[in-house]
């Protein structure tokens with residue numbers, strides 16, 4: 453298994469191209485199931501999760517081919533053509549779904565297009581139990597019959613789906629996306645209340661609209677959909693990855709560096725930009741991107757609570773904790789989205805951080821210096837937080853199990869090394 457070795461202490465300076473958003477790309481790819489025409493997606497990142505979903509979609513009959521590559525401010529994104537002339541199988545098997553929970557996103561689209569779907573129950577994962585009950589309840593509201601048997605969700609809508617009102621008891625990004633994809637081909641009007649407002653949901657709605665869907669209110673907590681008989685193909689560019697942007701902003705901040713994040717804009721990272729500014733980091737829009745720097749300014753502890761968009765994202769919590777570990781004052785970081793997303797804490801403490809977890813909150817007391825160590829990655833964002841800590845730690849850090857990183861960060865070592873980090877991937 454690959455490892456990443458970092459020799460800490462270098463101030464990072466340079467430019468980093470930001471790729472297309474993984475969490476926008478996955479539902480967009482699933483949307484290709486909704487039409488028999490081609491959906492061309494540009495600015496797709498090269499990531500393991502994208503390949504996993506491509507495999508799953510091929511099994512449903514989606515023909516996938518590279519339409520080309522495009523260069524956007526130094527980032528080479530793939531343009532992929534996805535065409536599901538016919539749905540050849542409505543089963544999403546365990547072997548693929550267990551590798552990536554987002555596979556459950558094919559459920560709504562398969563049901564809407566083919567009237568049935570058998571999708572393996574995704575099960576829990578390192579960051580929490582992560583049930584899919586909201587996806588199922590919402591689809592039932594739209595007329596689906598659902599049974600759970602032998603580890604699979606068996607869903608059918610023999611007479612097609614119909615519009616309905618569904619109120620989410622709490623915000624779920626994936627369930628909003630799944631219901632949106634089901635509703636666009638359902639008969640009549642659907643209203644999704646307390647819907648997720650994440651930019652990735654807005655991007656999905658925009659793509660569906662170019663395919664002929666009738667959607668209003670994406671980006672607010674009430675989304676209205678008028679079902680149509682069919683969707684056609686289209687072309688859509690995936691939005692820049694706000695979590696990748698935030699992660700490299702943290703790399704600049706934690707090393708007291710100065711980095712331009714190419715293709716990123718302040719508006720994409722909202723709450724995070726405010727928190728970083730409060731902590732003593734400067735963010736400014738410059739031609740072609742977002743400049744993030746912290747020259748000679750101390751880092752101040754800032755309290756953070758994760759919340760659905762537009763609040764502070766849970767996908768930035770671990771990275772924020774690495775940053776706060778080096779602040780001059782203490783901070784409290786509270787995780788409200790996932791119940792088990794503090795697995796980076798013991799690893800950071802092994803690097804000399806002073807973090808104490810009390811339930812859903814972590815008290816982070818800034819230390820004067822972190823020390824390199826061998827550490828274990830447990831999930832995608834936890835892994836990258838250890839890399840951030842390694843960038844500023846004294847001596848050598850080796851992060852094990854970096855396959856987690858490859859799910860969501862494209863060419864991470866290369867991008868950081870180009871800004872002066874001493875970082876390399878060790879094979880096996």
Ligand code: EPZ
Nearest residue numbers: 475554582583584585586587624625626627767789790832
């Ligand atoms: C998406 O996951 C992201 N994944 C996650 O990113 C992200 O952390 C999360 O949204 C929150 O922002 C993708 O977009 C592919 P949710 P999702 O449904 O949709 C509970 C990363 O690192 N819940 O908004 O699965 C759930 O357990 C990943 O890139 C139910 O109880 O998240 C969680 O506590 C990790 N029942 C909360 O809701 C349900 O039916 C929010 O989850 C659905 C969710």
